[in-house]
Amino acid sequence: xxxxxxxxxxxxxxxxxxxxxxxxxxxxxxxxxxxxxxxxxxxxxxxxxxxxxxxxxxxxxxxxxxxxxxxxxxxxxxxxxxxxxxxxxxxxxxxxxxxxxxxxxxxxxxxxxxxxxxxxxxxxxxxxxxxxxxxxxxxxxxxxxxxxxxxxxxxxxxxxxxxxxxxxxxxxxxxxxxxxxxxxxxxxxxxxxxxxxxxxxxxxxxxxxxxxxxxxxxxxxxxxxxxxxxxxxxxxxxxxxxxxxxxxxxxxxxxxxxxxxxxxxxxxxxxxxxxxxxxxxxx
Amino acid sequence: xxxxxxxxxxxxxxxxxxxxxxxxxxxxxxxxxxxxxxxxxxxxxxxxxxxxxxxxxxxxxxxxxxxxxxxxxxxxxxxxxxxxxxxxxxxxxxxxxxxxxxxxxxxxxxxxxxxxxxxxxxxxxxxxxxxxxxxxxxxxxxxxxxxxxxxxxxxxxxxxxxxxxxxxxxxxxxxxxxxxxxxxxxxxxxxxxxxxxxxxxxxxxxxxxxxxxxxxxxxxxxxxxxxxxxxxxxxxxxxxxxxxxxxxxxxxxxxxxxxxxxxxxxxxxxxxxxxxxxxx
Numbered sequence: 001x002x003x004x005x006x007x008x009x010x011x012x013x014x015x016x017x018x019x020x021x022x023x024x025x026x027x028x029x030x031x032x033x034x035x036x037x038x039x040x041x042x043x044x045x046x047x048x049x050x051x052x053x054x055x056x057x058x059x060x061x062x063x064x065x066x067x068x069x070x071x072x073x074x075x076x077x078x079x080x081x082x083x084x085x086x087x088x089x090x091x092x093x094x095x096x097x098x099x100x101x102x103x104x105x106x107x108x109x110x111x112x113x114x115x116x117x118x119x120x121x122x123x124x125x126x127x128x129x130x131x132x133x134x135x136x137x138x139x140x141x142x143x144x145x146x147x148x149x150x151x152x153x154x155x156x157x158x159x160x161x162x163x164x165x166x167x168x169x170x171x172x173x174x175x176x177x178x179x180x181x182x183x184x185x186x187x188x189x190x191x192x193x194x195x196x197x198x199x200x201x202x203x204x205x206x207x208x209x210x211x212x213x214x215x216x217x218x219x220x221x222x223x224x225x226x227x228x229x230x231x232x233x234x235x236x237x238x239x240x241x242x243x244x245x246x247x248x249x250x251x252x253x254x255x256x257x258x259x260x261x262x263x264x265x266x267x268x269x270x271x272x273x274x275x276x277x278x279x280x281x282x283x
Numbered sequence: 284x285x286x287x288x289x290x291x292x293x294x295x296x297x298x299x300x301x302x303x304x305x306x307x308x309x310x311x312x313x314x315x316x317x318x319x320x321x322x323x324x325x326x327x328x329x330x331x332x333x334x335x336x337x338x339x340x341x342x343x344x345x346x347x348x349x350x351x352x353x354x355x356x357x358x359x360x361x362x363x364x365x366x367x368x369x370x371x372x373x374x375x376x377x378x379x380x381x382x383x384x385x386x387x388x389x390x391x392x393x394x395x396x397x398x399x400x401x402x403x404x405x406x407x408x409x410x411x412x413x414x415x416x417x418x419x420x421x422x423x424x425x426x427x428x429x430x431x432x433x434x435x436x437x438x439x440x441x442x443x444x445x446x447x448x449x450x451x452x453x454x455x456x457x458x459x460x461x462x463x464x465x466x467x468x469x470x471x472x473x474x475x476x477x478x479x480x481x482x483x484x485x486x487x488x489x490x491x492x493x494x495x496x497x498x499x500x501x502x503x504x505x506x507x508x509x510x511x512x513x514x515x516x517x518x519x520x521x522x523x524x525x526x527x528x529x530x531x532x533x534x535x536x537x538x539x540x541x542x543x544x545x546x547x548x549x550x551x552x553x554x555x556x557x558x559x560x561x562x563x
Contacts, residue, residue: 033387033388034387034388034389035386035388037388039386039465040382040386040388042378043378043381043382043386044373044378044379044382046375046378046379047375047376047378047379047435047439047440048379050375050431050434050435051401051435051436051437051561052431053435054409054413054431054432054434054435055401055404055409055435055436056401057408057412057416058408058409058411058412058413058416059404059408059409059412061412061415061416062408062409062412065411065412065436090522102320119306122299122303123303125299126296126299127299127300127303128300131548132307133303133547134305134548134552135544135545136307136310136311137307137310138544138551139311139312139314139541139544139545140310140313142490142494142540142541142543142544142551143314143494143537143540143541143544144494144496144511144515144536144537144540145494145496145512146496146512146515146536147317147512147515147533147534147536147537148313148537149517150515150529150530150533151314151320151530151533152313153312153315154316154320154328154526154530155313155316157329158328159331160329160333161316161333163331164331164332164333172393172525193313201551201552201555202555204552205552205555214342221546250403250405252407253405253407253512254406254407254456256496256497257497260496260516261516262517274407275406275407275497277378278407278410278411279497279500279501282410282411282414283414283501
């Protein structure tokens with residue numbers, strides 16, 4: 001968000017003075033420069049009302065409901081922070097659900113970013129057919145996740161393809177989705193396959209805007225490729241990486257399809273994430 | 284990470300190119316396996332060692348999967364919801380993006396930043412009250428419930444505002460001198476010039492609607508109202524053992540978005556650059 005908001009700041013500050021010169025050269029007070037209220041409302045309301053009704057209202061309701069005891073039948077009662085306290089201390093499952101989600105995020109976000117940066121940089125070198133490769137890597141981002149997850153369930157199943165490949169290398173193959181210890185790593189792996197392409201595109205756009213003379217100068221000074229990566233590429237990509245990290249964090253806390261399709265939250269509750277838990281308990 | 288090795292001489296470029304081809308093949312493999320399983324006789328799905336081709340190529344799995352569950356209905360629902368949802372997002376986003384780009388009102392910049400910040404609200408916070416709301420107004424298992432709650436986000440406003448700001452004002456001034464109203468200027472001058480950005484928003488929105496799972500699962504989990512991912516899940520519940528049919532259904536379900544992605548990839552990449560989401 002930081003990179004985009006700084007961009008906004010730049011755009012606004014560069015357009016506003018020009019507007020003032022154009023339209024308000026008479027030096028009137030700011031408030032009289034406003035457009036007609038009815039015009040403003042006519043443009044803002046279609047989107048704004050929908051946003052109020054379908055996002056802001058539920059958001060506030062969520063907050064308010066959380067301070068009440070709200071059974072389907074019977075009295076609603078204000079109970080302060082009791083729901084929160086009970087969730088973390090009395091609910092036998094929620095704490096593990098919280099930890100599982102955290103585990104997923106901590107595993108998935110770095111893996112996603114490393115892949116995204118690595119492959120974006122790799123594709124930016126002298127690879128032929130870069131466009132086709134880029135397409136292949138971001139295709140799973142845009143295909144329905146349910147379908148993606150279903151085929152992975154097939155790949156990971158005992159006596160499936162992964163078993164076979166591991167057997168070729170004489171590696172004993174565990175039951176990935178049936179093991180409390182391996183189900184989550186398998187989910188992280190599948191999610192990385194599916195999701196890193198978006199960040200890769202973001203970083204590719206970032207890479208293209210690094211001025212080539214920087215690299216040429218570094219090469220003349222005798223900087224090795226590895227040094228150039230650490231001293232030029234990575235620092236210049238930092239705004240994109242920051243943005244990618246924030247967005248990936250937000251979306252990965254919402255992980256739902258993968259546990260739903262791959263493991264049904266199991267074995268036990270080992271892959272039950274917050275949204276999956278919410279779905280199971282709320283609906 | 285093997286970075287920049289391609290720029291060194293000798294074997295480097297060859298190794299790098301080959302490595303990339305292998306990695307890309309690995310990335311495509313799940314899709315290949317989906318198709319391969321979709322074309323196998325059911326008895327051979329779990330054959331060990333696994334084979335890419337079964338003893339026969341069963342094209343008939345596709346019509347069979349299509350008819351096992353009302354897949355045509357799912358496709359129709361998905362298309363209806365995605366098209367109407369996309370049109371709605373385009374209409375409301377064009378208006379509010381114009382307001383934030385060209386109109387002047389109290390605390391415009393601050394309001395815009397707050398609105399942008401709401402992109403960070405995770406779905407799970409609003410989903411339960413939203414469902415209660417749908418229930419209380421009797422919208423569960425209706426098209427409006429599948430469409431409306433997802434149609435008003437800050438993303439479209441943000442994307443289009445960025446683009447509108449880059450359009451020179453001279454065009455509008457010229458139209459205004461010719462006596463055009465604000466409304467005419469927006470739809471006859473600005474919108475045609477913003478076509479690339481609008482195409483990008485349409486593409487992202489359509490794919491978002493088509494692929495969405497959690498919300499349709501909650502408000503449209505019946506054979507009549509299911510969109511494609513939910514229908515695929517119904518399939519999964521009913522015919523969990525018929526993996527060849529399930530993979531045929533999966534293949535059908537990824538085709539529309541896969542085709543859109545392949546044919547319009549230029550716009551996807553452009554969209555990521557326009558929105559500034561790609562840094563500078």
